[in-house]
Amino acid sequence: MRLILLGPPGAGKGTQAQRLVEKHGIPQLSTGDMLRAAVAAQTEVGKRAKAVMDAGELVSDEIVNAIVAERIDQADAAKGFILDGYPRTLAQADAVGAMLNKRGAELDAVVELVVDDKALVGRILKRAADAKAAGQPVRKDDNAEVFDERLREYYKKTAPLIGYYYAKGKLVGVDGMATIDEVTKEIDGVLAKLS
Ligand code: AMP
Numbered sequence: 001m002r003l004i005l006l007g008p009p010g011a012g013k014g015t016q017a018q019r020l021v022e023k024h025g026i027p028q029l030s031t032g033d034m035l036r037a038a039v040a041a042q043t044e045v046g047k048r049a050k051a052v053m054d055a056g057e058l059v060s061d062e063i064v065n066a067i068v069a070e071r072i073d074q075a076d077a078a079k080g081f082i083l084d085g086y087p088r089t090l091a092q093a094d095a096v097g098a099m100l101n102k103r104g105a106e107l108d109a110v111v112e113l114v115v116d117d118k119a120l121v122g123r124i125l126k127r128a129a130d131a132k133a134a135g136q137p138v139r140k141d142d143n144a145e146v147f148d149e150r151l152r153e154y155y156k157k158t159a160p161l162i163g164y165y166y167a168k169g170k171l172v173g174v175d176g177m178a179t180i181d182e183v184t185k186e187i188d189g190v191l192a193k194l195s
Pocket of ligand 1: 009031032033035052053054056057058059060061064084085086087088089092141150
């Protein structure tokens with residue numbers, strides 16, 4: 001199964017992706033996680049991405065597409081994967097389409113987590129507070145100021161993907177304001193209909 005989780009920051013993509021990993025035994029490919037790992041390891045990519053990420057802007061398509069192209073060729077992704085936070089631009093959507101095409105594979109669905117913007121900043125601030133309380137590192141972009149920029153980037157560059165995938169007949173909207181368990185159940189129902 002090859003799935004894209006689409007939605008603004010704080011919509012619950014990461015949380016739902018983890019549940020799908022457990023249920024379906026396919027990996028979560030989070031470009032945010034991969035980029036944060038590159039920043040922590042101070043690789044060339046990490047050095048190029050750090051300031052952009054800290055400002056809440058999008059890393060270049062070129063960098064992100066290259067990371068994903070390499071990642072989907074790893075053995076654990078052969079049966080499928082859940083893309084979390086990718087694609088985020090129309091150019092990335094075209095790129096992933098071409099990557100899959102080249103490998104004779106296809107996207108099964110794009111699940112859009114539909115949320116109310118007003119709830120998002122609160123979720124992000126809670127994630128930061130929870131990480132701090134658990135003694136975990138707090139993401140530098142999980143604060144109200146950077147969040148505003150992340151949301152602007154989402155509407156400017158990522159939201160057009162909703163129409164893009166709708167036109168391809170791949171888009172499924174799920175109510176992301178429901179509880180975590182309810183959202184999981186709704187996604188399960190969507191996936192059951194696909195198979
Ligand atoms: P996330 O963990 O998905 O919220 O991503 C954190 C940050 O990493 C974003 O604000 C971007 O700066 C960068 N990033 C993650 N995924 C992408 C992507 N697909 N395209 C461009 N930048 C990305």
